[in-house]
Amino acid sequence: MAGSLQDQLLNIGVADKKKSKKAKHDKRQDATKSRQARKSGVKATPKEIQQQLDKARQDKQQKDLALNQQRNSERAEKALVADVRQIIVTQAVEIPKEAEVAYHFEHDKKVKKLYVTDEQQKQLTRGQLAIAIIDDGYRLIPDKMAEKIESRLANMVIRIQSESVSEEDDPYADYQIPDDLMW
Template identity: 55%
Template sequence: MSGSLKDQLLNIGLVDKKKAKQADTEKRKQKKQANKARKSGQSVVDERAVKQQALEQQRQEKQARDRELNKQRDEERRNREIEAQCRQMITQQQLTLPADAEVAYNFVYEKKVKTLYVTDKLQAQLIRGQVAIAVLEDKFYLIPDKFAEKIEQRLPEYVIRVQPEEEPDEDDPYADYKIPDDLMW
């Protein structure tokens, strides 16, 4: 097959003579405008180049949006994984509270005083900071301190820390009078 693309398309029957003539006229007009613009010193505006540039810009904007969406999805997935790990640690490492626990242990959660019934031994561990309170779906669990630290690094809102007792000042006149931790009013 020899000849121009236009001739080949006409022979096959994909294009009729009217459309081929119209394309030739359009091509001549563009050449004429380009020649006029060059002679007068104006820059030549190629419509195809402008369209191509606009398409390229749209493609880049779409890629940027897609990257941002992927970043958000990855962040959400990472947060869900961290939350699942914390939930698993709490459920696996929780200390069982005996049914006969009679000592009321009061602590603050969301600006409200909550009560948890524990044994004397667990109360002492809570006061010393060896055991911490974990919150999961508005239920309270006792977990060892080392696991509480791991959870606290990932999601601090899941752990309620009880501050260990501080040593009193040497000049404190009431140092000999300790306030009991289980003081009821």
């Protein structure tokens, strides 16, 4: 019968490999700590070693807990983005291929252009439609869906708010500007 008792127990199936590896690992760590203590000239008592081990375990548990919280928050963020993507894809208003009206809007401090139909342009200016950002592209969605998405992830929606200038300060208030004016 060659081999250690531990190997024999593993062979007959009484013990499992995980526990065996953990026991060997703990034994090596204890031996290393005692060697280091001897080198430094300080004799470590078993009580001190146990305190160090307990502290190391507590530190590891705290790190694991923080890592788990981070992973959970990342999962929640991914789920939220997936949910918003699903809303955008299912509720998107189709822009026909023959849309010729260029609608200009601001995104990330840059002016972007989206080709829409005349009716869609009017709905955008009235605030009935909003622009959703998805996969580096843009889709039109109803304003109610935009509110829902904005409450979850505000950076995925561009809502056009009609800016009304107060009539007292507006020097051009007497002049009529047509709604369908194209620049």
